[in-house]
Amino acid sequence: MRRRTFIERSAISLAGISFGSSLIKSDLFAMTKNTAIKPMAIATWNFQKAAQTAGEMLEQGENALDAVEQGVMVEESNLKNTTVGDGGAPDRDGNVTLDACIMDATGNAGSVVYLKEIEHPVSVARKVMEETPHVMLAGEGALQFAIQQGFKRKNLLTPESEAEWKEWLKNKEYKPIINIENHDTIGMLCMDKNGDIAGACTTSGLSYKMNGRVGDSPIIGSGLFVDNEIGGAAGTGMGEAIMKSVGSFLIVELMRQGKSPQEACQEAVMRTVNKSPNYKDFQVAYIAMNKNGEVGSYCIHKGFSYAMFQDGKSSDNLSASYLEE
Template structure:
């Protein structure tokens, strides 16, 4: 059976450190802040504004989101434009049309977007659309619905002026797909670009919240499979009165516990973001068999600017941007 190579964690941390040592963020007042320590423990620090997103690719996504937030003051614009960077990243095989396809060789995409007032939109099993997050935004802004799927989502995209992209695999995805077809076997492998959704959540200086989530889903999935990312309450949930959460990992495991909604509700009951993420992982482990092969992670922000993150296994990290700088943080995990 063909398998993608697991990431060597010591090599990855070395690469991250070298990368972040050269990265900078222009802060208000003209101060240039460098990021020398990407590995930190979660704390009781509070930040407003604050942007968090999942995985290494969250760093450039956050850069763009922070830039948009400074320019426009719009959180919803920031979380949309931020993850669009990842949707175009040709080196990322888990988000966008360049991502690994389903078992039929077709890339199908899922995305959702949500504001803290309850406004939300999503698309699932959509083809030939470069920016599914922008299509989800159109569902939220232009229709009475929350979710559009499949051919209906594509027809809506055409009506909204979205160009249809050629249905051709990216070179990297095609190479891996051709190798996979030699056995056509499927087994999830943790901490690889197979289910590394980007989820982004943001808190404004005014205490308002927004979030976005976009993915190409599991590699070599059954045609028609939909994961957690476009499901409001599973892959993403935002409530101005409480906080926001988003998820990454094996979508089926996250759907089974309505993971992001669960975290927000736990915060509503008084849990910190960190405590809520840890409880969600505990419940996910209890509801899923074969947990040794399942990776899932959550990030969360409450309305006061506290944050948290937790995963099933080591290897999950998240990007954090705030007024004092930016960094990439290794999440704690259950195992």
């Protein structure tokens, strides 16, 4: 009898736990189910055209994955942006090497690192996700795969970037520059009319980095993470610091626990600050979006901004909250 009573009580308890978990999840996302979904796009830094391109696609009924890819491609082709794609600053040896990743609403992801001579690494990352059993391809293997998929080689070192690199060679002083020229890696999150979220991140990395260096941008969970039940996050700034905290994954998990995107971004930044005595020497910034369409952003130093497009309107140069000194 004792054993039977124990089993019966255990079964009831387990059922209660399961039912309780279901209620918690239901309550957490009740607003999403009862609120009309408004497609939206947010992007790190003041990349107005990129956010608008993605946002307009979403309003036309395109899915989040297509929108986020086309959105970041705008900056990959922007020769004035020396930290992304074509025209990106080279490494110490004069090589322009690109990193990118993309993640869809089902949890699938693709990534490329140390990719040369291909203007749109985010599109190669998508091909890795859709056409291979892998998540990440690197270096020569990534280039070979891109060519097999029909991508064309291109010299990405522009005369302007080459001239700046040669000027740098005179002193070879290497240090991160906070908020360099007010632009950096582009990370983007999109929510479509179905409420599905996708994200992408693409960069040429730190200017004059060591040959072979890879930052956070193509690392799933660091530069980008999406969980379609919860939301998504993207990071920018000093990649090494973001990788050490797996920042974007951390933010999504904090939102899972009930924090708002703003609260989650702030806590992720503070974890880096509390573990880095030299945090005043570099920037780390995040953007985040949850399933309710709420957004948040936080950074270490003043100067980080982000762009958003929703309801046919651009919201540009949105200043992120930052750590008060």
